[in-house]
Amino acid sequence: MGKGDKRSRRGKIFAGSYGKSRPKSNGKKAAPVAESAPAKKSKTKAE
DSSP states (O other): OOTTOTTSHHHHHHHTOOSSSSOSOOSOOOOOOOOOOOOOOOOOOOO
């Protein structure tokens, strides 16, 4: 097993292909990141 073996993950990376051992995606789409309000700055006492 190694770069020349198309059945292994390393071989698929070397060959630039995808398959069971190197799937393109996990089938689930990531949830969109919601834009949050700007963080509130805490008040500090000036010394």
